[in-house]
Amino acid sequence: MNRIGILGSGRVATVLATRLATAGHDVMIGTRNVAGTSAKWTGPAVTFAAPPQTAREASLIINATPGDTSLERLAALREVLDGKILVDVSNATRRGAEGLPAGLSYPDSSLAEHLQHALPGTRVVKTLNTMLFSVMVNPRGLTHPPTAFLSGNDEGAKATVRQLLHDLGWPPEWIEDLGDISTARGAEALILLVPHLLRGRGFAPFALTVAR
Amino acid sequence: MNRIGILGSGRVATVLATRLATAGHDVMIGTRNVAGTSAKWTGPAVTFAAPPQTAREASLIINATPGDTSLERLAALREVLDGKILVDVSNATRRGAEGLPAGLSYPDSSLAEHLQHALPGTRVVKTLNTMLFSVMVNPRGLTHPPTAFLSGNDEGAKATVRQLLHDLGWPPEWIEDLGDISTARGAEALILLVPHLLRGRGFAPFALTVAR
Numbered sequence: 001m002n003r004i005g006i007l008g009s010g011r012v013a014t015v016l017a018t019r020l021a022t023a024g025h026d027v028m029i030g031t032r033n034v035a036g037t038s039a040k041w042t043g044p045a046v047t048f049a050a051p052p053q054t055a056r057e058a059s060l061i062i063n064a065t066p067g068d069t070s071l072e073r074l075a076a077l078r079e080v081l082d083g084k085i086l087v088d089v090s091n092a093t094r095r096g097a098e099g100l101p102a103g104l105s106y107p108d109s110s111l112a113e114h115l116q117h118a119l120p121g122t123r124v125v126k127t128l129n130t131m132l133f134s135v136m137v138n139p140r141g142l143t144h145p146p147t148a149f150l151s152g153n154d155e156g157a158k159a160t161v162r163q164l165l166h167d168l169g170w171p172p173e174w175i176e177d178l179g180d181i182s183t184a185r186g187a188e189a190l191i192l193l194v195p196h197l198l199r200g201r202g203f204a205p206f207a208l209t210v211a212r
Numbered sequence: 213m214n215r216i217g218i219l220g221s222g223r224v225a226t227v228l229a230t231r232l233a234t235a236g237h238d239v240m241i242g243t244r245n246v247a248g249t250s251a252k253w254t255g256p257a258v259t260f261a262a263p264p265q266t267a268r269e270a271s272l273i274i275n276a277t278p279g280d281t282s283l284e285r286l287a288a289l290r291e292v293l294d295g296k297i298l299v300d301v302s303n304a305t306r307r308g309a310e311g312l313p314a315g316l317s318y319p320d321s322s323l324a325e326h327l328q329h330a331l332p333g334t335r336v337v338k339t340l341n342t343m344l345f346s347v348m349v350n351p352r353g354l355t356h357p358p359t360a361f362l363s364g365n366d367e368g369a370k371a372t373v374r375q376l377l378h379d380l381g382w383p384p385e386w387i388e389d390l391g392d393i394s395t396a397r398g399a400e401a402l403i404l405l406v407p408h409l410l411r412g413r414g415f416a417p418f419a420l421t422v423a424r
Binding site: 146206 | 399
Protein backbone atom coordinates (compact mmCIF):
# COMPACT_ATOMS: atom_id res chain seq x y z
CA MET A 1 0.00 0.00 0.00
CA ASN A 2 1.22 3.45 -0.80
CA ARG A 3 -0.97 6.41 0.02
CA ILE A 4 -4.31 5.55 1.64
CA GLY A 5 -7.20 7.87 0.87
CA ILE A 6 -10.14 8.12 3.24
CA LEU A 7 -13.33 9.66 1.92
CA GLY A 8 -15.43 11.24 4.66
CA SER A 9 -14.93 13.42 7.69
CA GLY A 10 -17.09 11.83 10.36
CA ARG A 11 -16.26 9.54 13.27
CA VAL A 12 -15.46 6.53 11.08
CA ALA A 13 -13.08 8.50 8.85
CA THR A 14 -11.46 10.08 11.89
CA VAL A 15 -10.73 6.86 13.79
CA LEU A 16 -9.46 5.06 10.69
CA ALA A 17 -7.22 7.97 9.63
CA THR A 18 -5.83 8.33 13.14
CA ARG A 19 -5.02 4.67 13.53
CA LEU A 20 -3.54 4.22 10.04
CA ALA A 21 -1.40 7.35 10.29
CA THR A 22 -0.19 6.22 13.72
CA ALA A 23 0.73 2.84 12.16
CA GLY A 24 2.98 4.73 9.72
CA HIS A 25 0.77 5.04 6.66
CA ASP A 26 0.64 8.09 4.41
CA VAL A 27 -3.01 9.09 4.87
CA MET A 28 -4.97 11.63 2.84
CA ILE A 29 -8.46 12.59 3.96
CA GLY A 30 -10.78 13.41 1.10
CA THR A 31 -13.43 15.90 2.11
CA ARG A 32 -15.65 18.45 0.42
CA ASN A 33 -14.71 20.87 3.20
CA VAL A 34 -10.90 20.82 3.28
CA ALA A 35 -10.53 24.04 5.29
CA GLY A 36 -13.08 23.11 7.93
CA THR A 37 -11.97 19.51 8.35
CA SER A 38 -8.26 20.30 8.57
CA ALA A 39 -8.87 23.20 11.00
CA LYS A 40 -10.66 20.83 13.41
CA TRP A 41 -8.11 18.01 13.09
CA THR A 42 -6.31 17.09 16.31
CA GLY A 43 -4.82 13.73 15.29
CA PRO A 44 -1.44 12.67 13.86
CA ALA A 45 -0.05 14.10 10.62
CA VAL A 46 -2.33 13.51 7.63
CA THR A 47 -3.04 15.53 4.51
CA PHE A 48 -6.39 16.88 3.34
CA ALA A 49 -7.71 17.28 -0.19
CA ALA A 50 -10.92 17.30 -2.18
CA PRO A 51 -12.33 13.82 -2.90
CA PRO A 52 -11.23 13.67 -6.58
CA GLN A 53 -7.62 14.53 -5.72
CA THR A 54 -7.66 12.01 -2.88
CA ALA A 55 -8.92 9.25 -5.15
CA ARG A 56 -6.33 10.18 -7.79
CA GLU A 57 -3.34 10.21 -5.42
CA ALA A 58 -4.17 7.12 -3.33
CA SER A 59 -3.86 3.49 -4.40
CA LEU A 60 -6.40 2.32 -1.84
CA ILE A 61 -9.44 4.39 -0.96
CA ILE A 62 -11.72 3.82 2.04
CA ASN A 63 -15.34 4.89 1.71
CA ALA A 64 -16.40 6.37 5.04
CA THR A 65 -19.03 8.72 3.63
CA PRO A 66 -22.64 8.29 4.82
CA GLY A 67 -23.85 5.16 3.05
CA ASP A 68 -27.06 6.71 1.80
CA THR A 69 -24.99 9.26 -0.17
CA SER A 70 -22.08 7.02 -1.18
CA LEU A 71 -23.30 5.69 -4.50
CA GLU A 72 -23.83 9.14 -5.96
CA ARG A 73 -20.58 10.55 -4.56
CA LEU A 74 -18.42 7.63 -5.68
CA ALA A 75 -20.00 7.15 -9.08
CA ALA A 76 -18.93 10.75 -9.77
CA LEU A 77 -15.32 9.66 -9.09
CA ARG A 78 -15.43 6.74 -11.53
CA GLU A 79 -12.48 7.82 -13.66
CA VAL A 80 -10.11 8.61 -10.79
CA LEU A 81 -11.09 5.40 -8.96
CA ASP A 82 -10.31 3.26 -12.01
CA GLY A 83 -7.70 0.61 -11.20
CA LYS A 84 -7.88 1.32 -7.46
CA ILE A 85 -9.07 -0.70 -4.49
CA LEU A 86 -12.16 0.74 -2.82
CA VAL A 87 -12.78 -0.45 0.75
CA ASP A 88 -16.40 0.22 1.62
CA VAL A 89 -17.08 0.33 5.37
CA SER A 90 -20.37 2.22 5.19
CA ASN A 91 -24.02 1.34 5.79
CA ALA A 92 -26.74 2.57 3.47
CA THR A 93 -29.94 3.00 5.43
CA ARG A 94 -33.07 5.06 5.51
CA ARG A 95 -33.22 7.28 8.60
CA GLY A 96 -35.92 6.66 11.17
CA ALA A 97 -36.81 8.07 14.58
CA GLU A 98 -33.89 9.55 16.56
CA GLY A 99 -31.74 9.41 13.41
CA LEU A 100 -31.30 5.66 13.83
CA PRO A 101 -31.32 3.30 10.82
CA ALA A 102 -34.87 2.31 9.88
CA GLY A 103 -34.35 0.13 6.83
CA LEU A 104 -31.91 -0.74 4.09
CA SER A 105 -31.50 1.65 1.17
CA TYR A 106 -30.97 -1.41 -1.07
CA PRO A 107 -33.12 -4.25 0.31
CA ASP A 108 -32.57 -7.52 -1.56
CA SER A 109 -29.24 -6.07 -2.78
CA SER A 110 -26.41 -4.05 -1.21
CA LEU A 111 -24.54 -0.78 -1.52
CA ALA A 112 -21.33 -2.72 -2.23
CA GLU A 113 -22.89 -4.44 -5.24
CA HIS A 114 -24.19 -1.13 -6.53
CA LEU A 115 -20.75 0.44 -6.09
CA GLN A 116 -19.06 -2.44 -7.92
CA HIS A 117 -21.55 -2.11 -10.76
CA ALA A 118 -21.10 1.67 -10.98
CA LEU A 119 -17.28 1.35 -10.79
CA PRO A 120 -16.41 -1.63 -13.01
CA GLY A 121 -12.70 -0.74 -13.15
CA THR A 122 -12.42 -0.54 -9.35
CA ARG A 123 -11.97 -3.52 -7.05
CA VAL A 124 -14.57 -3.07 -4.29
CA VAL A 125 -14.13 -4.84 -0.95
CA LYS A 126 -16.75 -4.61 1.80
CA THR A 127 -15.62 -4.88 5.41
CA LEU A 128 -15.93 -3.47 8.95
CA ASN A 129 -19.52 -2.23 8.57
CA THR A 130 -20.87 -4.61 11.24
CA MET A 131 -19.61 -2.98 14.45
CA LEU A 132 -19.48 0.24 16.40
CA PHE A 133 -16.85 2.49 14.81
CA SER A 134 -14.53 2.27 17.79
CA VAL A 135 -14.19 -1.50 17.35
CA MET A 136 -12.83 -1.06 13.80
CA VAL A 137 -9.53 0.12 15.26
CA ASN A 138 -9.65 -1.67 18.62
CA PRO A 139 -10.97 -5.19 18.05
CA ARG A 140 -9.10 -6.52 21.08
CA GLY A 141 -11.05 -4.14 23.30
CA LEU A 142 -14.07 -6.46 23.41
CA THR A 143 -14.47 -9.31 25.90
CA HIS A 144 -15.07 -11.85 23.12
CA PRO A 145 -13.38 -11.89 19.71
CA PRO A 146 -15.30 -9.99 17.02
CA THR A 147 -15.51 -10.90 13.33
CA ALA A 148 -14.40 -8.74 10.40
CA PHE A 149 -16.36 -9.95 7.35
CA LEU A 150 -14.83 -9.57 3.86
CA SER A 151 -16.74 -9.52 0.56
CA GLY A 152 -15.21 -8.84 -2.84
CA ASN A 153 -14.67 -10.26 -6.31
CA ASP A 154 -10.88 -9.80 -6.45
CA GLU A 155 -8.66 -12.07 -4.36
CA GLY A 156 -5.68 -9.72 -4.66
CA ALA A 157 -7.70 -6.79 -3.37
CA LYS A 158 -8.96 -8.90 -0.46
CA ALA A 159 -5.38 -9.87 0.39
CA THR A 160 -4.47 -6.16 0.49
CA VAL A 161 -7.45 -5.46 2.75
CA ARG A 162 -6.36 -8.27 5.07
CA GLN A 163 -3.06 -6.40 5.46
CA LEU A 164 -4.97 -3.19 6.15
CA LEU A 165 -7.00 -5.01 8.82
CA HIS A 166 -3.76 -6.29 10.33
CA ASP A 167 -2.55 -2.69 10.62
CA LEU A 168 -5.83 -1.82 12.36
CA GLY A 169 -5.24 -4.53 14.95
CA TRP A 170 -7.17 -7.51 13.53
CA PRO A 171 -5.61 -10.97 13.85
CA PRO A 172 -6.11 -13.12 10.73
CA GLU A 173 -8.26 -15.69 12.53
CA TRP A 174 -10.92 -13.06 13.25
CA ILE A 175 -11.34 -12.26 9.54
CA GLU A 176 -14.10 -14.20 7.75
CA ASP A 177 -14.03 -14.10 3.94
CA LEU A 178 -17.68 -14.53 2.89
CA GLY A 179 -16.99 -14.68 -0.86
CA ASP A 180 -17.74 -12.38 -3.79
CA ILE A 181 -19.23 -8.90 -3.58
CA SER A 182 -22.80 -10.22 -3.57
CA THR A 183 -22.16 -11.64 -0.10
CA ALA A 184 -22.02 -8.06 1.20
CA ARG A 185 -25.81 -8.33 1.17
CA GLY A 186 -25.62 -10.42 4.32
CA ALA A 187 -23.05 -8.22 6.03
CA GLU A 188 -24.98 -5.05 5.19
CA ALA A 189 -28.26 -6.50 6.51
CA LEU A 190 -26.72 -6.72 9.99
CA ILE A 191 -27.26 -2.97 10.37
CA LEU A 192 -30.93 -3.78 10.92
CA LEU A 193 -30.05 -5.07 14.39
CA VAL A 194 -28.01 -2.04 15.35
CA PRO A 195 -30.71 0.41 16.51
CA HIS A 196 -32.10 -2.27 18.84
CA LEU A 197 -28.65 -3.01 20.26
CA LEU A 198 -27.99 0.70 20.81
CA ARG A 199 -31.41 1.19 22.40
CA GLY A 200 -30.64 -1.56 24.88
CA ARG A 201 -27.14 -0.58 25.93
CA GLY A 202 -26.21 2.76 24.41
CA PHE A 203 -22.93 3.23 22.58
CA ALA A 204 -21.15 0.37 24.34
CA PRO A 205 -18.73 -1.17 21.83
CA PHE A 206 -20.12 -4.21 19.99
CA ALA A 207 -19.54 -6.22 16.86
CA LEU A 208 -21.85 -8.66 15.10
CA THR A 209 -19.85 -11.83 15.07
CA VAL A 210 -19.78 -15.52 14.23
CA ALA A 211 -19.42 -17.57 17.41
CA ARG A 212 -18.12 -21.09 16.74
CA MET B 213 -45.77 -24.09 30.46
CA ASN B 214 -47.99 -27.08 30.17
CA ARG B 215 -47.90 -29.08 26.96
CA ILE B 216 -45.44 -27.82 24.35
CA GLY B 217 -46.42 -28.35 20.72
CA ILE B 218 -43.75 -28.46 18.03
CA LEU B 219 -44.90 -28.03 14.45
CA GLY B 220 -42.57 -29.69 11.95
CA SER B 221 -40.72 -32.97 11.59
CA GLY B 222 -37.27 -31.95 10.38
CA ARG B 223 -33.95 -31.57 12.19
CA VAL B 224 -34.99 -28.45 14.11
CA ALA B 225 -38.22 -30.03 15.38
CA THR B 226 -36.35 -33.21 16.29
CA VAL B 227 -33.58 -31.59 18.35
CA LEU B 228 -36.02 -29.28 20.15
CA ALA B 229 -38.49 -32.09 20.94
CA THR B 230 -35.70 -34.35 22.16
CA ARG B 231 -34.18 -31.77 24.44
CA LEU B 232 -37.47 -30.48 25.86
CA ALA B 233 -38.83 -33.98 26.50
CA THR B 234 -35.55 -34.92 28.19
CA ALA B 235 -35.90 -31.81 30.36
CA GLY B 236 -39.25 -33.19 31.55
CA HIS B 237 -41.73 -31.34 29.33
CA ASP B 238 -44.84 -32.91 27.86
CA VAL B 239 -44.06 -32.57 24.15
CA MET B 240 -46.45 -33.13 21.25
CA ILE B 241 -45.07 -33.10 17.70
CA GLY B 242 -47.52 -31.73 15.16
CA THR B 243 -46.97 -33.24 11.75
CA ARG B 244 -49.01 -33.86 8.62
CA ASN B 245 -47.58 -37.39 8.55
CA VAL B 246 -48.24 -38.77 12.02
CA ALA B 247 -47.69 -42.42 11.10
CA GLY B 248 -44.41 -41.83 9.24
CA THR B 249 -42.94 -39.40 11.75
CA SER B 250 -43.78 -41.51 14.80
CA ALA B 251 -42.51 -44.70 13.12
CA LYS B 252 -39.08 -43.09 12.56
CA TRP B 253 -38.86 -41.54 16.05
CA THR B 254 -35.95 -42.80 18.18
CA GLY B 255 -35.94 -40.11 20.90
CA PRO B 256 -37.53 -39.88 24.35
CA ALA B 257 -41.27 -40.24 24.91
CA VAL B 258 -43.31 -37.66 23.00
CA THR B 259 -46.75 -37.77 21.40
CA PHE B 260 -47.63 -37.16 17.77
CA ALA B 261 -50.72 -35.54 16.29
CA ALA B 262 -51.89 -33.53 13.31
CA PRO B 263 -50.98 -29.81 13.46
CA PRO B 264 -54.49 -28.56 14.41
CA GLN B 265 -54.76 -30.98 17.34
CA THR B 266 -51.24 -30.06 18.46
CA ALA B 267 -52.05 -26.35 18.41
CA ARG B 268 -55.30 -26.99 20.27
CA GLU B 269 -53.75 -29.10 23.03
CA ALA B 270 -50.56 -27.10 23.65
CA SER B 271 -50.27 -23.76 25.43
CA LEU B 272 -47.01 -22.91 23.71
CA ILE B 273 -46.34 -23.88 20.09
CA ILE B 274 -42.96 -23.81 18.37
CA ASN B 275 -42.93 -23.23 14.63
CA ALA B 276 -40.23 -25.45 13.15
CA THR B 277 -41.84 -25.83 9.73
CA PRO B 278 -39.88 -24.66 6.67
CA GLY B 279 -40.11 -20.87 6.82
CA ASP B 280 -41.16 -20.44 3.21
CA THR B 281 -44.30 -22.50 3.97
CA SER B 282 -44.98 -21.31 7.52
CA LEU B 283 -47.26 -18.37 6.85
CA GLU B 284 -49.76 -20.43 4.88
CA ARG B 285 -49.66 -23.39 7.29
CA LEU B 286 -50.02 -21.29 10.44
CA ALA B 287 -52.63 -18.89 9.09
CA ALA B 288 -54.77 -21.99 8.54
CA LEU B 289 -54.50 -22.69 12.30
CA ARG B 290 -55.63 -19.23 13.34
CA GLU B 291 -58.53 -20.32 15.51
CA VAL B 292 -56.69 -23.04 17.41
CA LEU B 293 -53.66 -20.76 17.92
CA ASP B 294 -55.79 -18.02 19.44
CA GLY B 295 -54.61 -17.10 22.94
CA LYS B 296 -51.45 -19.19 22.59
CA ILE B 297 -47.77 -18.31 22.46
CA LEU B 298 -46.16 -19.07 19.10
CA VAL B 299 -42.36 -19.34 19.15
CA ASP B 300 -41.09 -18.91 15.62
CA VAL B 301 -37.58 -20.32 15.07
CA SER B 302 -37.78 -20.60 11.28
CA ASN B 303 -36.18 -18.77 8.37
CA ALA B 304 -38.20 -17.84 5.30
CA THR B 305 -35.94 -17.83 2.26
CA ARG B 306 -35.98 -18.44 -1.42
CA ARG B 307 -33.98 -21.52 -2.40
CA GLY B 308 -30.85 -21.09 -4.49
CA ALA B 309 -28.12 -23.36 -5.79
CA GLU B 310 -27.43 -26.49 -3.69
CA GLY B 311 -30.68 -25.84 -1.79
CA LEU B 312 -29.02 -23.06 0.20
CA PRO B 313 -30.88 -19.83 1.07
CA ALA B 314 -30.65 -17.31 -1.77
CA GLY B 315 -32.72 -14.40 -0.50
CA LEU B 316 -35.37 -13.44 1.99
CA SER B 317 -39.00 -14.36 1.29
CA TYR B 318 -40.02 -11.08 2.97
CA PRO B 319 -37.28 -8.50 2.25
CA ASP B 320 -37.90 -5.22 4.06
CA SER B 321 -40.19 -7.13 6.43
CA SER B 322 -40.07 -10.50 8.21
CA LEU B 323 -41.93 -13.77 8.54
CA ALA B 324 -42.50 -13.05 12.23
CA GLU B 325 -44.29 -9.79 11.45
CA HIS B 326 -46.43 -11.53 8.83
CA LEU B 327 -47.29 -14.28 11.33
CA GLN B 328 -48.23 -11.75 14.00
CA HIS B 329 -50.44 -9.93 11.51
CA ALA B 330 -52.11 -13.14 10.35
CA LEU B 331 -52.59 -14.35 13.95
CA PRO B 332 -53.69 -11.27 15.90
CA GLY B 333 -54.88 -13.32 18.90
CA THR B 334 -51.56 -15.18 19.19
CA ARG B 335 -48.48 -13.84 20.93
CA VAL B 336 -45.61 -14.40 18.46
CA VAL B 337 -42.00 -14.48 19.70
CA LYS B 338 -39.08 -14.86 17.31
CA THR B 339 -35.93 -16.54 18.58
CA LEU B 340 -33.18 -19.09 17.81
CA ASN B 341 -33.24 -18.62 14.02
CA THR B 342 -29.68 -17.28 13.88
CA MET B 343 -27.63 -20.43 14.44
CA LEU B 344 -27.06 -23.97 13.26
CA PHE B 345 -29.86 -26.15 14.66
CA SER B 346 -27.52 -28.07 16.95
CA VAL B 347 -26.62 -24.86 18.83
CA MET B 348 -30.27 -24.25 19.75
CA VAL B 349 -30.05 -27.06 22.31
CA ASN B 350 -26.32 -26.93 23.05
CA PRO B 351 -25.26 -23.27 23.31
CA ARG B 352 -22.40 -24.12 25.65
CA GLY B 353 -20.85 -26.31 22.96
CA LEU B 354 -19.30 -23.29 21.19
CA THR B 355 -15.92 -21.83 22.10
CA HIS B 356 -17.39 -18.34 22.52
CA PRO B 357 -20.81 -17.50 23.97
CA PRO B 358 -23.57 -17.24 21.36
CA THR B 359 -26.55 -14.87 21.44
CA ALA B 360 -30.23 -15.85 21.44
CA PHE B 361 -32.16 -12.87 20.08
CA LEU B 362 -35.76 -12.28 21.20
CA SER B 363 -38.42 -10.25 19.34
CA GLY B 364 -42.05 -9.96 20.34
CA ASN B 365 -44.79 -7.54 21.32
CA ASP B 366 -45.84 -9.25 24.55
CA GLU B 367 -43.56 -9.07 27.59
CA GLY B 368 -45.28 -11.98 29.32
CA ALA B 369 -44.78 -14.21 26.28
CA LYS B 370 -41.12 -13.21 26.12
CA ALA B 371 -40.71 -14.08 29.80
CA THR B 372 -42.16 -17.55 29.09
CA VAL B 373 -39.77 -17.96 26.16
CA ARG B 374 -36.85 -17.01 28.39
CA GLN B 375 -37.84 -19.94 30.61
CA LEU B 376 -38.01 -22.19 27.55
CA LEU B 377 -34.51 -21.02 26.56
CA HIS B 378 -33.31 -21.80 30.08
CA ASP B 379 -34.62 -25.34 29.68
CA LEU B 380 -32.70 -25.59 26.39
CA GLY B 381 -29.45 -24.64 28.14
CA TRP B 382 -29.28 -20.86 27.58
CA PRO B 383 -28.04 -18.70 30.47
CA PRO B 384 -29.98 -15.41 30.81
CA GLU B 385 -26.95 -13.25 29.98
CA TRP B 386 -26.76 -14.74 26.48
CA ILE B 387 -30.33 -13.69 25.67
CA GLU B 388 -30.69 -10.34 23.92
CA ASP B 389 -34.19 -8.86 23.81
CA LEU B 390 -34.26 -6.72 20.66
CA GLY B 391 -37.74 -5.28 21.21
CA ASP B 392 -41.09 -5.70 19.50
CA ILE B 393 -41.90 -8.12 16.70
CA SER B 394 -40.68 -5.72 14.00
CA THR B 395 -37.14 -6.22 15.28
CA ALA B 396 -37.30 -9.78 13.96
CA ARG B 397 -36.46 -8.17 10.63
CA GLY B 398 -32.86 -7.81 11.77
CA ALA B 399 -32.64 -11.29 13.24
CA GLU B 400 -34.18 -12.87 10.14
CA ALA B 401 -31.80 -11.01 7.80
CA LEU B 402 -28.87 -12.83 9.40
CA ILE B 403 -29.79 -15.91 7.37
CA LEU B 404 -28.27 -14.12 4.37
CA LEU B 405 -24.81 -14.82 5.82
CA VAL B 406 -25.47 -18.49 6.45
CA PRO B 407 -24.78 -20.01 3.01
CA HIS B 408 -21.40 -18.27 2.94
CA LEU B 409 -20.53 -19.51 6.43
CA LEU B 410 -21.53 -23.07 5.49
CA ARG B 411 -19.59 -22.90 2.22
CA GLY B 412 -16.47 -21.93 4.14
CA ARG B 413 -16.58 -24.47 6.95
CA GLY B 414 -19.39 -26.94 6.34
CA PHE B 415 -21.84 -27.77 9.08
CA ALA B 416 -19.56 -26.77 11.94
CA PRO B 417 -21.76 -25.32 14.71
CA PHE B 418 -22.04 -21.53 14.66
CA ALA B 419 -24.26 -18.75 15.92
CA LEU B 420 -24.50 -15.15 14.81
CA THR B 421 -23.76 -13.24 17.93
CA VAL B 422 -23.18 -9.85 19.50
CA ALA B 423 -19.61 -9.60 20.79
CA ARG B 424 -19.18 -6.88 23.42
